[in-house]
Amino acid sequence: MAKILEYRCYLLFICCIACVQVTAQKKYTLHITSTDNKTDLLQALPLQTTFTQKNVCWQYAQQLPALLATRGYISAAIDSIWQTDSTVYLQLFVGEKYVWNQFAVATADWPLLNQLGVYPQTFATKPFNQQKLQQLFEQLIQYFADNGYPFATVGLDSVKLEQGNISAKLHIEKANAYLIDTVIVSGNIKISANFINRYLGINNKDVYRQNKIDDINQRLATLPFLVQYQPYQIEMVNTGAVVRLYLNSRSSNQINALVGFQPANQQLGGKLLLTGEANINLRNPFGNAETLAINWQQLLAKSPRLNLSFQRPYIGHSPLGVTAGFELYKRDSFFITVQGKLGANYAISGKKQLSVFVQWNNTAVLNMDTSYIKITKRLPDIADLATTGIVLQYDFNNTNYRFNPRMGNELQLSTGFASKNIQRNSAVLAIKDEAFNYSSLYDTVKQKTYAVKSKMVAAHYFPLGKQATLKTGVQAAWLQSANYYQNEMYQIGGFKTLRGFDEEGIFTNRYAIGTVEYRYLLAQNGYFFVFTDGGYAAYKSNSTSNSHTYISAGTGISLETKTGIFTIAYALGKRNDVQLDVRQSKIHIGFVSIF
Structure with a gap:
């Protein structure tokens, strides 16, 4: 009995599979005939006649007159159409095929048509194509509307139809200039x-x-x-x-603070580190769209950073704006850097901006490792530096919404050239030894040299559905000089560059980082995201060089607040020569002010 039941189940299964296959293989046929004895002509055209869905077959049949019109059959029309279980029957009136005999254009209008990609051979002896002609009309109307003639009209004049030939003159009426x-x-x-x-x-x-x-x-x-x-x-x-x-x-001035704690470790002496960030941002305080910003942050132990910036667009009636900035950064007990810049920006358009500014930088070593110097008779990879240079920067943004885009591109390119002066450190000069003159170590160093820095940040957003986007991005930078010191290098890692790693924990003189990030939009300025970052960073100093690759992945969420966008992300990163350790995962907290 059990065997019979098993066979019945097996037979039922085979029947179901057969039914599914029969259903999947069902075809629908479009049968086309001509009421004006041009069925052979229709059969010679590359028309689709077999479909897997009846509604698609029906829609295709109804679109055939428009398709024939693009091939010169401007009078094509449906005479009758009906359907049976698996066939759609279509009777078409094809009509006569018309070819351009003459497409006349005023001599003064040809330069504009050439600019739009239209030449005498574009239409000559070609089948009349209503769709192509309409596209030309729309291009011309848009051109005139964008150049002072919002009420321009475009059409054909002196139209003649003779024995399959069509002749017409392009008529342009610009109307009044505005x-x-x-x-x-x-x-x-x-x-x-x-x-x-x-x-x-x-x-x-x-x-x-x-x-x-x-x-x-x-x-x-x-x-x-x-x-x-x-x-x-x-x-x-x-x-x-x-x-x-x-x-x-709209209320937009901002005074806010974020506070956090870094877990205890040996570097912190077994104590929690209070970390944080504070912002004061004043927008349009004087009615000229100025931005005045003060930012303080401490993301690493004993490493505060202070940023001051001022921007004002469109000085006077010119497209030029002014920008100024000041930064003070102290890296633990190693060094302190003071940087300033002053320059101008030129708004090429609403999407493009070119900036040029003078930048100066002074770095002082706070705690020179004299023990290392005495043992090795060499200077360390850190020095007192003073640089002055000029930076050129280009910004482009054509995204649909600057602060949370779904589509478009972002690009920032900058390059700068600076003179670099390596200054003698007083702690080195103070080392006294009858057997060795430590001040002579500077004789082997090229103290007046140069530094070239270039940087690129780019992203493209692919819209997915109605509420999602895929971001692909790249960040890269390069420092070139006759000699390299740690306190002049880029510092990457963390929320803004390479998630899953310590904030500004990687010193490098050249790097490249790629990002792929899926975003599901929750609000105008809010979204859930998952991402992966991958990068390469090289370190080259006067005494050593190395390079590493990095990979990380994670997830997070950005939430819109009254003063900006608050983002929290969880990320786990791995360096190529270090074992993966889940305990080293990072939680990044960021705040983006909306200017």
Whole structure:
């Protein structure tokens, strides 16, 4: 009895599989005939006639007249269509095929058409293609709208149809030229008209450009200190356009602090380390979109960092802005660095900016290892340095939303050249030994030399569905000099560069880091993410050199607050020559101020 039951179950299973296979293999056929005796012509065309879904077959049949129109059959139309269980029957009126005999264009219009990729041979003797012609019309209308003619019209004139040939003349009516008459701001925002005009690229008496108008909402959305309380309006008066903006101020000044603890270890003497970060950010304090920022942080033991910065865009009626900065950084008891910069930035467009600034840097060794010097008769890989140089920087951002993008690109390139002066350290000069003159160690060092630094940060965002994105990014930097010292090198690792490793725990003179990160958007400025970072870093000094590869992975979440974006991430990293240790995983906490 059990055997019979087993055979029945087996037979039922075979039948189910057979039914599934029959269902999966079912085909639907499109049967096409012509009411004007051109069935042979249809059969010669590369038309699809077999489908796996009936609705797809039906939709394809209804689109055939439009497809034939792109091949010159401009009068093609469906005469009748019906369907049975597995076949869709279509009767088409194909009509006559039309070929361009003449596409006449005024001599003055050819340079513009050439600019759009249209030449005399583009249409000559080619089948008439309504879709291609419509695309040309749309390109021309968009061009004129972006160059002062928002009411331009484009069409065909003197159309002639003769024995399968078509002749026509391109007719362009530009209508009146328009300028920007004025930009009027309503609302309680206190902002200079010069900034609004420059920032939007819409200045009084400028040529009217529709693409600038279309960018208004996106551009204003990136300013944290204002909000549109109703959509902008465009009024066309005589030959001028009045742009009306409705803006209110939005609370954006920031005073905040983050506090944390680093677990006890031998370096800390068995005590917890209080770590933290404090920010004071004032945005638009004087009504010119200025930014004044003060940032203090201590992420490592006895290693505070203080940053001061000031930026103001569009000085006077020029596209130039000014930027200034000051940084003080103390690395434990090893060295202290003071850095300043002053420069100008040029807004090429709303998405591109070029900056140039003078930068000076002074580093002083706090605790010179004289024991090492006495034993080795060599200077250590740390020195008192003074550098002065010039830096050129290019920024590009065409993302859909600067602070939490789903699509687009980010790019920052910078390169700088500086003169470097190695100063004699008083602790070395104070070493006294009758058998050896330690001050002579500096005679073997090239004290006046150079330093070249280049850096790139880039990212691309691939939209996935409606609420997700895939970020791919790269960070790379390179330092070139006649000699190298640890206190002039890049410091990477941690939340902003290589997650899963200690904050600024890796000294390097050249590195490259790649990132792949999946984000699921929770809000305008919030998202859940999983990521992997991988990188290479090299260390080259006057006495040693090495290189390592790094890999890390983790997850985290970014949450929008009233003053910015708070991010917490868990990451586990591994260096190529170190065993993986889950106990060395990191929790990174970050805060991004929205400027």
